[in-house]
Every structure is written in structure tokens, then in C-alpha cells.
Amino acid sequence: MLTSLSDQSLAALDAPVTVDRDTSVVREREKVERESLSDQTVWMLAVRDNRDRVAFGRLFDYFAPRLKGVICRSGMSPSQAEDVVQDVMLTVWRKAAMFDPERAQVSAWIFQIARNRQIDVIRKERRPVPEELKLPEETQEDAAQVLALDQETQKLRAALRRLKPAQREMVEKAYLGELTHSDIRDQTGLPLGTIKSRIRLGLERLRHELKEQGLT
Amino acid sequence: MTGVRHHIPDPLLVAYVSGSLPQAYSLVVATHLSMCDDCRARATAHEAVGGSILESCGTADLSGGLRQRVFDMLDEPVIETPRYERSGIFPAPVMEALGGLPPKWKSLGMGVRQSILSHDEGGSVRLLYIPGGQAVPDHGHNGLELTLVLQGAFRDETGRFGVGDLEVADDDLEHTPVAEDGVACICLAATDAALRFRSLVPRLLQPIFRI
Numbered sequence: 145m146l147t148s149l150s151d152q153s154l155a156a157l158d159a160p161v162t163v164d165r166d167t168s169v170v171r172e173r174e175k176v177e178r179e180s181l182s183d184q185t186v187w188m189l190a191v192r193d194n195r196d197r198v199a200f201g202r203l204f205d206y207f208a209p210r211l212k213g214v215i216c217r218s219g220m221s222p223s224q225a226e227d228v229v230q231d232v233m234l235t236v237w238r239k240a241a242m243f244d245p246e247r248a249q250v251s252a253w254i255f256q257i258a259r260n261r262q263i264d265v266i267r268k269e270r271r272p273v274p275e276e277l278k279l280p281e282e283t284q285e286d287a288a289q290v291l292a293l294d295q296e297t298q299k300l301r302a303a304l305r306r307l308k309p310a311q312r313e314m315v316e317k318a319y320l321g322e323l324t325h326s327d328i329r330d331q332t333g334l335p336l337g338t339i340k341s342r343i344r345l346g347l348e349r350l351r352h353e354l355k356e357q358g359l360t
Numbered sequence: 361m362t363g364v365r366h367h368i369p370d371p372l373l374v375a376y377v378s379g380s381l382p383q384a385y386s387l388v389v390a391t392h393l394s395m396c397d398d399c400r401a402r403a404t405a406h407e408a409v410g411g412s413i414l415e416s417c418g419t420a421d422l423s424g425g426l427r428q429r430v431f432d433m434l435d436e437p438v439i440e441t442p443r444y445e446r447s448g449i450f451p452a453p454v455m456e457a458l459g460g461l462p463p464k465w466k467s468l469g470m471g472v473r474q475s476i477l478s479h480d481e482g483g484s485v486r487l488l489y490i491p492g493g494q495a496v497p498d499h500g501h502n503g504l505e506l507t508l509v510l511q512g513a514f515r516d517e518t519g520r521f522g523v524g525d526l527e528v529a530d531d532d533l534e535h536t537p538v539a540e541d542g543v544a545c546i547c548l549a550a551t552d553a554a555l556r557f558r559s560l561v562p563r564l565l566q567p568i569f570r571i
Contacts, residue, residue: 197434204427209419216420226426233430238438248404251411259379259410271379272386274393274400275452276443301412316417319410321380336405343408344401351397 181294184250192240203250204233211258214320218262228265232258244279245290246346249297259321277350289346296339303335364396364524370406372506372528373399377406384483384550387457388506388526391548394451395508395524449511454487454548463487470494483552490514490539490547503552505529507537512545514538 181189184206190199208229215225235257243253263271307315315334317323368376368389375381376389393400444455454477463475471491478485490496492512506528513522516537521527529535539545 197431200434201427201431204430207414208426208430209422210414210417212420212422213418214414217417222420222423225420226423229422230426230430230433234433237434249408249411251415252404252407253411255410255414256377256407258414259377263379267383269383270441270456272383272390272453272456274390274403275446297408297412300408301416304409304412304416315409316413318374319378319406319413321375321378323375323378323380334409336402336409339408340401340405343404344397347397347401 180291182250182298185245185290185294188236188240188243188250188253189245191237192243195240200237203236207236207251207254208233211254215258215262217320218322220262220265224265228258228261231261235261242276242279244346244350246285246293246349247343249293252297277347279350286349289342289349293339293342293346296342300335300339363522364398366519366521366525366527367396368392368399368402368526369528370402373403374406377403377410382482382552384478384485384552385504385506387453387477387485388508388548388550390453391451391510392508392524392526394446394453449546451510454510457485465489472496483550485548485550488545488547488549490537490545492539492542492544494539496537496539503531505533505549505551507547507549510546510548512543513540514545514547515540 184203187196187199187202187206190196191203211229211232212222212225215228216222220228232254236254239257243250248256260271260273304312304315314323372381372385372389376386381389393403442460444452444460446452447455450458457477465473465475465487467473471494473489475487475489476484477487487510488496488507490512496514506526507521508526509521509523511523513520513525514537515521516527516535518527518529518533518535520540521537527537
């Protein structure tokens with residue numbers, strides 16, 4: 145029966161196989177890239193994409209004690225700090241869909257959620273935050289961009305570790321809100337330029353996709 | 361938005377990201393970030409530093425029940441806080457400060473109007489409406505003043521400021537912004553102390569106008 149089919153139909157029959165092979169190559173590459181990502185990013189993606197509670201538990205065990213540490217540093221009582229930690233981790237679970245690894249690393253995203261929550265609690269009014277960028281309906285992430293941002297962040301962390309203790313203390317104070325804005329001057333030459341370009345790329349890609357889908 | 365030429369200086373951006381910037385200024389910074397991808401990318405880069413510090417700083421022991429409490433709450437229904445969207449020239453943070461309503465303008469004379477969004481000991485933030493070609497009353501200020509253009513443009517001794525541009529003026533700057541001819545200039549302005557207008561409104565009236 146196959147012999148009665150035209151060459152064209154045969155080609156059409158073949159086509160899905162080719163597509164499958166391509167997809168598997170892509171999947172294989174993505175798997176490799178995913179394996180190079182930091183644990184935290186992998187956990188967060190599992191929470192976002194699969195509502196994975198085990199992964200959420202890992203994120204909790206990693207971030208909750210650290211969050212409590214920095215929140216207590218700003219002078220909150222331990223019990224109030226735990227209330228904030230609870231709210232932050234619940235936000236991580238509930239707003240996981242907003243996590244965009246092309247634009248922010250997990251720790252940066254959680255840091256920002258924590259700052260917002262902390263200020264809301266202290267000032268008893270909502271902290272002004274920038275307009276949320278709409279996310280395209282289907283986010284097909286650029287794995288290379290995600291990996292590159294992840295690696296930039298690792299470089300940044302290494303640069304922080306290399307700072308002299310006094311310098312490092314200044315940087316910590318500045319970013320944990322222990323200095324006034326007039327005290328914050330030069331940020332001791334941290335390699336922010338490259339990471340900024342990475343984030344900018346992610347933003348541009350997002351804007352482009354929004355445009356394609358007619359969302360802007 | 362393209363074409364923004366006056367951006368948020370890094371110390372101010374770090375103060376915002378770290379949460380140490382007072383509310384009035386934070387509103388102006390958040391509004392600029394809504395209009396300027398370049399600063400949004402820079403802010404996110406600073407957040408990456410914050411995140412790295414979060415990861416590398418010490419930990420504090422959690423009380424026993426916290427983890428289980430959080431897990432127990434994962435499936436609870438979420439009460440959504442209202443989200444505001446940009447409306448016309450006003451980005452979402454301004455709409456939130458306005459409570460979703462149009463600004464309530466009050467005349468300052470000579471066609472200049474203002475709408476105070478918040479005013480407390482931490483600072484004040486307002487919308488200013490300046491007709492095309494009109495000067496903003498000559499003023500000095502006691503501290504930092506941030507002015508963000510939402511519509512039109514103005515010029516002063518330091519340059520030209522168009523839509524999305526942010527002017528950062530410290531207490532040394534005595535400036536006379538003049539709105540460009542044409543469409544009225546609408547700005548979002550934050551100060552940490554009462555503005556001292558020199559000419560338009562007699563000083564005695566300043567407490568009444570809260571400027």
C-alpha cells in the first residue's frame with residue numbers, strides 16, 4: 145500500500161520523525177544546560193513549572209535561615225523576622241510564575257521580595273514598586289541566556305568574596321539598607337556591567353516577544 | 361522607553377534596592393524604573409548583589425514549627441491585593457499612589473497646579489502641572505529633590521528634561537525650571553522638606569499649600 149503513495153506523501157510521513165529527532169537533540173542540550181545551572185535555579189524552576197513541593201522544601205531549607213539572618217540584622221525581633229520569612233516563602237510559592245530566570249537569579253528575586261515585605265511591615269504602607277512587566281503567554285526560555293545569567297551571578301559572588309573585609313562590610317551595609325543614600329558612594333568596582341548587559345538582553349527579548357504577541 | 365537621557369544615579373538606586381530610601385523618593389524611583397529599561401536592568405543588577413549577600417551572609421536558626429506552618433499554608437486561598445495599571449501618562453506606581461483616581465489638582469496661580477500624593481515627616485511627593493512656556497516658581501529646597509517628567513519637557517540651568525528624564529537636585533541647586541512651549545509639562549516631584557518658593561506664593565501661605 146505504501147508503494148501507491150506519492151513521494152510527497154512519503155516525505156510527509158518522514159517529517160514527524162525528523163522533528164522528533166530535532167526535539168530530542170534540543171531536549172538533550174537543555175538537559176545538559178539545566179545540569180550546569182545552580183541548584184537554586186533548578187529547584188525554583190521545578191517549583192514554577194511542576195509545583196514541586198520537594199524542590200520548594202529545598203528552597204525553604206536553603207533560603208529561610210539566610211533570610212532570617214539578614215532580616216534580624218536590620219533590627220527586627222526574631223519572631224517578627226520569622227513572620228516576614230513565612231510571608232516571603234509563601235510569596236515564592238504563590239508568585240512562582242513571575243520568576244523569570246532570563247532576568248533575575250533566584251537569590252536576587254527572593255532578596256527583592258523580602259525587601260518589599262519588610263518595608264511593608266515596618267512602614268505599614270506598600271512600598272512603591274515598578275510596573276510589572278507582562279509575561280508572554282508561553283514562555284519558551286532561552287536556555288543559553290538563563291545559563292549565562294546564572295554564571296554571571298556566580299562570578300559576582302566570587303568578586304564579593306575577594307573584597308577586603310572592610311570593603312565587604314561596606315557593601316553589605318549598603319545593600320542591607322544600613323547606610324543612608326548619601327553614605328552610599330562608589331560600589332567598589334563590582335563587575336555589574338556584564339550582569340547588567342545580560343539582564344538587559346533578557347528584558348529586550350521579553351519586550352520583543354510581547355510585541356510579537358501584540359501584548360504591548 | 362527609549363530616549364531617556366537623565367537616569368537614576370547608582371547611590372540612589374542602591375538605596376532604593378536596599379529599602380533604605382524614604383517612601384516619597386521610592387515612588388519617583390519606582391516610576392522611573394517603569395519607564396526606563398536601562399535603569400530597570402541596573403536595578404536588577406543591584407538586586408543580584410543583594411541576592412549574593414543574602415546567600416553568603418550568615419544564617420539564623422528557625423523555630424521548630426516554621427517550616428511545617430509554611431507547608432500547611434501552601435494550599436490556602438490567596439487574597440490578591442489590588443493591582444494598578446498604567447493609565448495614560450501615569451505609570452502603575454503613580455496610579456497606585458492616586459488610589460486609581462485622577463489627580464485632584466489645586467491651583468498655585470499662573471496656571472501652575474499641584475496634586476499632593478503624600479506628605480509626612482519623611483518627605484512629600486506631588487504631581488506638578490506647568491503650562492507650556494511657564495516657569496515653575498523659582499525655588500530652593502532644604503534637601504534632595506527628585507523631579508521626573510511624565511509629559512512635556514522642561515529646561516533649567518542644568519539642561520533639558522523630557523519624558524522619563526529624572527532630575528536630581530540637592531540643596532545647593534537653586535533652579536528655575538521652565539516648561540517648554542506646547543503641551544503642558546507634568547512632573548512627579550519628591551522632596552524631603554518643604555520647598556521654599558521664592559516668588560509666586562508668599563512664604564506665609566506655604567503651610568496652607570503645603571509646599
